[in-house]
Amino acid sequence: MKKIRIMLLMLILVVLIVGCGQQDTGTGVEDGKVLGVVMPNATHGFLGESIQHAEAATKLYAEEYGFEYQFLTSAESSEQNNQLDTLINQNVDAIVLWPHNGDEVRSGAQNVMDAGIPLIVYDRLIDGFEPTMEVMGDNFTIGEETGEYLNQYFANELAAGEVHILEFKGDNSTVPQQRSDGLKRTAHENIVIVQEFSTGWQRATAQEQMETFLTASSVEEIEAIKAIFTHDDEVVLGVLDAIMDYNGPAQLDIRLATGVGGRRENLDTFKPIKEGYAIDQVTYLFSPTMVRDAVEYGAKILNGESFSGLYLIDTMKIDESNEVEFRGSDIYKIRYESDL
Template sequence: MTQHSRRRLLFGGAAVGAGVLLAGCTSNEAQPTEAQTKAADSGGNSEPGQAVTIGFSAPAADHGWLAAITNNAKAQADAYSDVTFNTVEAGADAAAQRAALSTLIAQKPNVIVMLPHDGKELNAAGLEAMQAGIPVVNLDRAFPDAKAYRTQILGDNYGMGVSAANYIIEQMKAKGVSAPIIGEIPGIDALELTQERSRGFSETLAQAGFKVANRRPAEFTADSGQQAATGLFQALPKIDAIWNHDDDQGIGVMAAINQASRTEFIMVGGAGSKKAMEDIQADNTPLKATVTYSPSMASSAISLARLIGQNKGMSDLVELQVPKTIVLASETITKENASNYLKLGF
């Protein structure tokens, strides 16, 4: 990890001020979801204060996790009487989002919350807003330039890989498997977040003398998950363990498992969908665990943006300003603790 990464504040999966997403099934199509915001406490930062207009931009929802991001952000903003929420369509790619953000910047909101299509490609948009005097809360996909954001809140992608690998190592050792055949189904390979997840996974496996035998990228959707898993099964006649990075694409992975009648392995998911947790609880599929990457971070991003707009710090911290970077820890959900996490499922 870099020195910058070591300086990050680490919080649990439900970040300070986090709204939590409730029931919402995932599929290849983005589904309507019901968001639960953090209940307002009496006194402190929850009391109505200076009016804040928050501009918001995130990619169009092509899977459940992204739908939950936008749904959570809007619900958290609606929970504050002093917040006006202004969202702009991000379009289908980074270029379209850049154009939309230029329009948003011209409207001069007090703060912008932005989940970019790609952090590197949208870094210039973050810089443009900051240079215009509009603080940016960079959500999930990180801008490489620290001057492009006031605050960054994101999941621990490297930590997801570490958590998934540690679970697989533990299970393989318990089964007495010394040289397991391990498959990996990542999301969009071009994204830095996917690369970080895979690096955390492979580096942690290597510490136990394990390695990935075959890796088939998907695109966070059920259709792509099914295609990737089918290719993985064709390449590996026997498998001991699989890490699928994303529970949305995991629906397609499970379809491929059923189609191929392959149940000889254990599987770990990623993100923490409600469907995945229910399958883990039922314990009748290869899916035995999932590692969290919760869209509740969008609710937290809105809460942070409001505090920044009101020039306030986080009430439980001594410092007078909101931290520069907040990273949400990736937790491992199993049959034993799934009931504690269901309320966080999307």
Template sequence: MSLRSTTLRSRKRFATGLVAGIAVLSLAACTSNDSSGDDDNDETSGGTSAAAAGSNDESGDKVVIGFSAPAADHGWMGSITESAQNVADEYDDVELRVAEGTNDVNVQISQIETFINDGVDAIVLLPFDGAAMTPIALEAMSKGIPVINVDREFDDPNAARVTVLGDNYGMGVSAGAWVCAEADGNKDAVVAEIAGIDSLPLTQDRSKGFKDALSECGLDVDNRVAADFTVEGGEEAATNLLQAAPKIDFLWNHDDDQGVGVLAAIENAGRDEFKMIGGAGSANAMRSIQDGDSVLKATVIYPSTQAADGIKLARLLVQGKSMSDLVEVEVPRKVQLYAPVVTEENVDQYIDTAFES
């Protein structure tokens, strides 16, 4: 079958599915960047040259994917684009066209318009603003170009063929469960929280999950401040918190990028009486956990591999493949990645895919 006929058939199927309406299927699953191919091939980690015949990684028709994400103004976002490019490079049948990262909604809309006009086979999009990007994503879908929505959801589920998400509420639950385990029945433990930007739903979800998990062991949040996901904001928020709270037993910081500033404030204050758990899962946080020389004892992962998984799913969609570990013959509508806690006991399992702050 020719590439042209394959692409046209795929686009007709996507457009028909959009018009007919699609029931949303939620699947809690994590796709992997690991290779199941030939261990003797050192140049790939899951790409086509190492794939067994008949596997999803076996080379197929060329797939042109447009990719757009916000500006890489902190480590996690930088890793989003880098990881997407690295996975695309593993496949000799994928051409990834990366738009320049932007925090201007109008610029990002124009990027997607360009991808549509160029006739790409699929679009992987981490929107700066999910609501604002919904109309242009719907336009792409109506023209038979599948959109893979990453991290920040659209207002209309029909604006994406697949949505790949982290688990913000689950991050809070994981952090709270870790605190409960470490408290070991001590209902007098003093718990503090340094959140991200309070106006964002993701921050609200993380805080709600944390509160809900703590309630299971009879604890609550005694002191809470909000920062802004930056090093400077983290240091300022932590300084204020430490001044207001003369005693802390456990501290959850939502974001490891702002955690660089949080740890600086803790060191400047000479405080070491508590245990801290971070958030997002940066490499420098994990190295600190490995070294065991600070109050930081754990972090909760919010995967920066979401766009990389989006690239893999886009390739499967265009080539008419499914997720090989599922019985279902179609790629699912939603993939939500897990939020595990990383400690000194399991840090080696996660550090290789961690992002640099």
């Protein structure tokens, strides 16, 4: 009888130990789950900053939720498709994908969905394709608000006739297309886009394109340009570089340059460009910290939460009127004052 009592006590003790070891903390991912994060590579600019924030967020949430991860970058779409196939073969549990170009990674993305792996597509969408979830900045609204800003800024001129502008896009992905579509929806019918350029999101390319326009166009055509509509803050700086270097016969009458990003480097030029060249600037918030949202959704999916559809991240206008206020905002501090 004594031996039976001892065995019962030992059994109760084992049950208690196992029960304590399996206690639910509320934020733990099942052992062995893996998140794949797949992005284009870059060493500078918006994408370079985004990679830093994405990797930092992946490490942070991996520690918080207790999962493993693979963080992969690539130079082109074919390499990105190969990475997706590799992650499928490794049976990862969720993937966050920032496509080089949506159409070019459609097959890889479809393979992910066919394998039953939750897929979050960030920033550049894949037309006609429905992943588990899409996370992106509100590009269409950025275009709409830029159109409205142009309407207000040139209200007097538009009442009298046409206002000619140049457009500097980033690439042929859905991002610039949405921004262009948004602008066309709200811009006054007298706002005329004289020429469009595709910059590859590069400051030097934008500078060369603007220099070519200034040297190859007639004086009349150059002097008719009143504003520059760009899709990226680095691109704005390239255009401004060309304007500052111009010494041709035309009297430049460019009064406004618009961008996207809310970069500190651009905010720092607001005052000197206004004072030296009489050009106002406005930029729309599109921070590299936004990619953290996509990674967080991936972590939450591993933790058992469900999401679907499109999640849009809000933008805001930043010009001379609220630049100082914006520099004191949390999103600015996270971007420039955090240790990632």
